[in-house]
Amino acid sequence: MIRFYARRMDSADKHPQERRDLDSDAGDLAGGPAPAGFGARVRSALAWRYGSQVIAQIITWGSTLLVVRLLDPSDYGLFAMSQVVLAALAFLNGWGFANSLIQQDSIGKRDIGQAFALLLVLNLGLAAAQILIAPYAALYYGEPLVEDMLHIQALLFLTTPFIALPSALLSRELSFRTQAIANMIASIAGAVTALAMAWYGYGVWALVWAPIVAFAVRAAGVTIAAWPLALPVFDLKGAGAMVSYGGAMTLCQMLWIVQSQSDIFIAGRIFEPYDLGLYAEALFLTLIVTGRFLPPLNEVAFPAYSELHKAGHSLAPYFLRSMRSVAIITGPIYIGLALTAPEAIATLFGEKWLPMAPIVAGLALVMPLRSLEIICTPATNATGRPRIYVYTSLFGALLFTSGFLVGVQYGAMGLVRAWWVASPLLLAFTLAFTLPVAGVGAWEWFKSIWPAIVGCGAMAVGVIGLGTILPDWPAPLRLAALGAAGAAIYAAVIWFGWRSVVYDSWAMVRRRPASAPEPGGRMQTTAG
Template identity: 60%
Template sequence: MVIRILEPADYGLFAMSQAVLTALAFLNGYSFATSLVQSREISDHRISQVFGMLILANVLIAAAQFILAPVAASYYGQPLVADMLRIQAVIFLATPFIALPSALLARRIEFRSQGLVNMLCALAGASTALIMAWYGFGVWALVFAPIAMAAVRAIGLTISARLLVWPTFDFRGAGDVVTFGGALTLCQLLWIVQSQSDIFIAGRAFEPHDLGIYTTSLFLVLIVSGKFLPPINEVTFPAMSELSKDGLPLAPFFIRMMRTVALVTAPIYIGLALTAEATVFTIMGDKWSEMIPIIAGLALAMPFFALQIVCSPATNAIGRPRIYVATSAFGALVFPAVFLVGIASGPMGLVHAWWVAAPSLLAFTLVLTLPAIDVKLSDLIRELAPVAAACTVMAAGVLALGAFISPLPYIVQLVLLALAGALLYGGTLWLAWPRLLKETWAMIREGKQDPVAAAVAI
């Protein structure tokens, strides 16, 4: 609904500010909080130290963003970006009250309360964006929605985690936190280079309209992985950490986790690529028609990207963050390189860059990750093959049906194609590989209650 109200240029301006905010966010200290999950034992003093690190880091970042806002606006040639960045700096002040309680809840394997807080957070952000867009605030609807989300999440998680410690700024004896957190912070920096390089490069080359078309397409395509994979990683990291501490093998859990991710994301992305035209005209309207080939192209690269994202919790859980650093460094080199080449061909050039970068990053990650956790590539391929086969059947059926129903209204096409795709995909798996569906459902159901118990059961 917000997309229908706002203009592509609004999303282009917002993407420019987000690239700066995200670039500074790698210093927000989240990785220091993550170290609490991996540690065997923690004390109130250690929690207070991490709290102090988070507060110090984020106050400094907020100040830096406020000061550097005019520089960013000058780089993009858009004065409004400076005002947006100054206001968005307040988000960093909420980060300590999000990162620390989130880590404590993850350590205690308490995800139900996090899920409730995240739902309230999403409702607050969506309501803020919709109300402000409806009353004509334009790009400011996109600016204030994340601020509302951060405030609600900070309050909700702090209450849920029963965070009753005061911060301390005496960091003596916290060397292990700095070492582990420093490695993950470096990975965050490399991840930011990888994930924001397209916006940084295109921000000066594209007009706000074209940048808005590309970034909105990317945002919509990433909704699936952005909403599905973070909860998976939040569960996977502490579960694998417990397995590693107990000396149990990680390979079976890792393989089935990869299979679960593929089972969910692959058909959605391939289906989105096949129904991009009907999806855009039904949901966004005619003014966003330029998104159709971009969404279709990006969706084809996303299954590779999704599988790569869920690899890092395994190597971090066994205390080998250097693998995560190496894969992040590879992504930070490959993505900007291909974007620099693709930028000459406009938004579709960036799409073609994704086709090269995403599979390359997954291949490199698997080369380093699989030996570290004793997983054979042949075993992983065998578990993922049914998903590929079912997606092939689904794609053939949807293409055939699409040619037959093309005269119908777009909304009718979308409903029919989605239903047909779901039936073909689910039916193929049920007829040929019923064991796979039963095991996956059992894993998800058990994981909702106790992810560590589910991992041990596997």
Template identity: 55%
Template sequence: MAWRWGTQVFAQLITWASTFAVIRILTPADYGLFAMTQAVLTALAFLNGYSFATSLIQAKEIDDRRVGQVFGMLIVAGVGLAIVQSLFAPVAAAYYGQPMVEDMLRVQAVIFLATPFIALPSALLARRIEFRNQGLVNLLCAVVGASTALILALGGSGVWALVFAPIAMAAARAIGLTISAKLLVKPVFDFRGAWDIVSFGGALTLCQFLWIVQSQSDVLIAGPAFSPGDLGIYTTSLFLVLIITGKFIPPINEVLFPALSELAKTGRPLAPFFIRTLRTVALVTAPLYIGLALTAEATVLTIAGDKWADMIPIIAGLTLAMPFFALQIVCSPATNAIGKPRIYVATSTAGAILFPAAFLIGVSSGPMGLVHAWWFTAPALLAITLALTLPAIEVRIGDLLKQLFPVAVACALMAAVVTAVKSVLPEMAAPFELAILAATGGVTYGAALWMLWPHILTETWAMLRSRKANPADVVTPA
């Protein structure tokens, strides 16, 4: 966890530095065009075969033939998707009414060709619970992507800076992971005897499809209704807000799934580790999101400038839904680890119904209508997910709420103090106001936990320092 998540933090610092610089160079319309292509790219990505590679993590035994079969499936999927996206590009351009989308999609199709050389080595390394090299490769990819985006933006390439940066990152990741995993197996295109791969991977593929419906429905629904500028304001706001859940939570899941799978294979209980994970996620994400809601104006003006000022109410509103969203994301590894992907399918189905329905209602009110949709859907989906997940891994809702209560109280105290300080601050430059409010919030939050629930901080620190954990000790009653 230290390697995978720690290197992700450093990688994101590199990416943030580049992103904030590129935002100041490009326009909202550039980001709107890019969001249109990402909706298509992501919509097809659920068929990239990544879930077939994931099946290798959960399987009790694997051999060269099994690995070769997965490699073959990934190659077939990658080549097929690249062709499909190239053929579909004119249709997407016509749907959005933006001719440039066609050329962008055809160039972006090459990303699918790199997927087999990313998914398979990632799965093999995860099965061995080896995340050091993966973390180092992520750092390399961050440098490559950030450099590509910034150089092209400074050179006047416009939206193409956003197009080529992910392609460069995919190439670097494919090369780095293939070398790290020492992937020498040949692809096998004879898929006889691979039903277990297809069945487990198929369930996860269905979940990926449902996730895409949930996560891309806002852009697909708002794309024809909004101008490129308004769509760019909303999607860029969402991108900035989702940096925490979209960049920091997935690495936790990447470690959590193989780790819980090993526990499940040996018959050890998952409940203590699951509760600790949710508490840790809340401990980190909740104060960051509440703090961002309170400092949205100073944050936007500091990192993006006045031309992005329309993002301020969007970001302030979206952050209120994100703590619920973050907790929901980390539930699926537990049920997948015990061989019950149907629970993941059920929660994914709920998300694929709730989010599009709410966005269809909210789109008529503009970007803020989509924000209001998030306020309803994120808490509702978390409630559904916990109702299905907790009984499966034998966790009582009361035990979970007891562990989350200190985080909620500390965040409330932090919000009260930051609001009070903000009300008495004289007018000053946005960066200075942001620094003062961020420092005030961080100190207040840390002090509240240290004075009222010091065991939470000491347990979290002990978990980070220790290579082994006693499941009987990971959750201390409040």
């Protein structure tokens, strides 16, 4: 969700000087002014959270592009096998119990202590369970090294309580500055670890230890920022709301794991490590935006939507604006990647990774739909309807798993075709539940993404046409030419077709809100 605090969609045809302040706008829509300083606080939260994520990913990808040239596809295949087991247990890590503190009207030290206790018990149990499961996972995949990897990766669970709880407390107050700093430092630590170990020939262990170091650094950073934390309270009397909400989120997380990891789990037993590594790395590359940039934006959207809902305000203008912004940004990125996959892979990863170019191109085509589906969740959760998230997660788990069971018989491209079928169906199912909650009609939603559709269509025609007449230049030169042409065409379509969108976005970045922020810019709680 990007800049969901921006002004309502029906002002998009006006010159920016004619538009009113965000807080006044929300008041017109909901019968009263938005919470004091809401726009300023959300703007600051998004700037820190999204900005830090961009910087963190630049750091991570700078390291990744070096590491991937030092390691082999089989290393990434082994790592993907271990990740399936890790993810299969992670749905029980209790993050939903911590997030329940964000959604509640008020919280006290006892609430915080109960969430802390749940997190500690669950994650210590998960670390032990992964150690016990490790030999059986290695036997399933036929790769003995997977057992040792899983033993070490159990350390990740020990950091979870010290990330989830302080992050939830800071997010509740829309306080993302310290989280952003911790995230950037953690990214640097993980990137340095991965690069150093890959350089010195540790192979797949570079991929194993890098996230452990990054998680540990992040845990230390956010814990210090939210200090002091309440002591764990193992008596759960009065924690019914927390357990109910957290349980629903845990169930959704389990279903999400099934949906997102079933392809690797199914293919891991059939594909060779090399082939699995190609598919896994292609999936990783194409999930960069949806998996790395959108979840942090949802972290801001959830507490902000919660605040609006508790104040009795409509989510419609912010929801539509988020849809339009995400479509405009993710559409050209993914369609551009699909059009230039061979050049991009040869330039960034090297010639040995070229066999994954068709996989990348195929996956990139459906990722814009994935992006639009992901940003629906905060609206339903913030309005106290986690059951909708359960329904959509269950549908997605059944849909994707069924598709992968069929597609795996046809190799990596069979899995890609399963994505082509499942992604649009899941988006349609999710919107059917989400749009009424957000107070948005189907036609309004379609109009919000129409500029991105037209822009991407024009860009595709131009890039394909240019690609047929370009000389056989080296991959970096072709990528530069095709990328520049595609970007220019897309920008021209948006500028001349929807110039007000550009004005609107630029004005929101530069303009100060008319209303003054609350003292300290914090939400009131009973935590003290």
